[in-house]
Amino acid sequence: MTPARSRRPGAPTRTERGIPEATVARLPVYLRALTALSDSGIATASSEDLATAAGVNSAKLRKDLSYLGSYGTRGVGYDVEYLRYQIAREIGVTQDWAVVIVGIGNLGHALANYSGFGTRGFRIVALLDAAPELVGEKIGDMVVRDFAELEEIVAADRVSIGVITTPAGPAQEVCDRLVAAGVTSILNFAPVVLSVPDGVDIRKVDLSIELQILAYHEQRKSGEAALPPVPELPAMNGVVTDLPSVGGGVGA
Amino acid sequence: MTPARSRRPGAPTRTERGIPEATVARLPVYLRALTALSDSGIATASSEDLATAAGVNSAKLRKDLSYLGSYGTRGVGYDVEYLRYQIAREIGVTQDWAVVIVGIGNLGHALANYSGFGTRGFRIVALLDAAPELVGEKIGDMVVRDFAELEEIVAADRVSIGVITTPAGPAQEVCDRLVAAGVTSILNFAPVVLSVPDGVDIRKVDLSIELQILAYHEQRKSGEAALPPVPELPAMNGVVTDLPSVGGGVGA
């Protein structure tokens, strides 16, 4: 293998066998593409085939895969099953991860009803909510339990991943409870910036932000002309009045 | 202002008044932070204050804001209301964007019930589904309509944004219909890579991918030792047998 080179400039800083973050984010896409090919009975695929299925360029895909090791065959391509296993192993979904969902409202219900997680390396072990009227409700083959049982459940089921689907208000508090209970990865749907100690990973899914990014590009397509009138520094350093009310609220 | 420099190396390529993509993705976060400050009655904030509220570093925030113009006051900070308006205008959420949601199952219901979009620059004008038993159902003050009415609705309400919450199977077909009807921005929740013509923007939200990224880091925390045994090229170039079944499905 490549001998340990001493920090060539331009090379991404990675710890031993560490994989660049951008690559990590694409591995699940490749995994899904491989599963699709496998389901179609395709045994071998070239980087070009895979890249098309995953919606990326083939040079990028080859470089991404090269971080995992040398799993292809020149002149032939990649063995679909074998590569799939290698990626799954690298991501860590050859085993199942226990997950709790906190806040069983609109979104929590949707997630609880979703069957796609089980086939992708995750097992929902508990649905938790603080509202007494929700506790005890059956969703599929699960029952909503009291948020107070969190610590017990995390310890019993070795839960390392928590999903937050409460309103924004209590989200930080819920987050703190999760962390204190031993959860070290959090997926947050509430529109707030959560703070967590070092060692805890957090990812956020924010639909309003996604839509606003689309809106930015949409506005651009309509042509600069369509931009609202620019009030050039009308009332800086003073009482700013008469600005129209604008989107971007912090609602629960 | 800065005179038009001729392509200095190291400077991001940006069209006239274009904003780097990474910055665009953060502007909605700043917008939300500003709204929160405003709601707390705070009239002025320094880049440090804002950066803390938005969860980023203050140099980055200042540079991001500098792409919009020079809206701060040295020695003082930013006027909260004024900056909020400027960001909202840049993103394009001073006006409301019409949105249709296609596929009113678990997730579609959750989105339809969500009140947060209206306050953030978006107006849901239709809920569409192909299933006859769903058409006519009331959700809040809206009624589920037949997907066949898509073209009519898009034209009537000048819809430019579509949200896809159908299963993976029909997603590309639905996407094509949306594009043909005139929708030019799509937010996709189905776990497939959609292909769209140039000029159409697409963003995807994929919960399984988010969880798998967390799983990768989680596995790493448990220590290299916990990695599953590495079958070093056991059956390459031949019939690959006995690989455990792994997560990453392409389910509907």
Next chain:
DNA sequence: AGGAGCTTGTGAACGTGAGAACAAAATCGA
């Protein structure tokens, strides 16, 4: 007036990511 104290806006350095291009390795046919 003038200086002290802050805070912005931005140049410059550094790190990460993307893609073109090609040598190395494998297969296949003659």
Next chain:
DNA sequence: TCGATTTTGTTCTCACGTTCACAAGCTCCT
């Protein structure tokens, strides 16, 4: 056996993103 063909793995270069560090500019106090 050898050359033609295919496709990987990797290097090189350029583009993009982040962070530091500081001059420029504003306010307030003396």
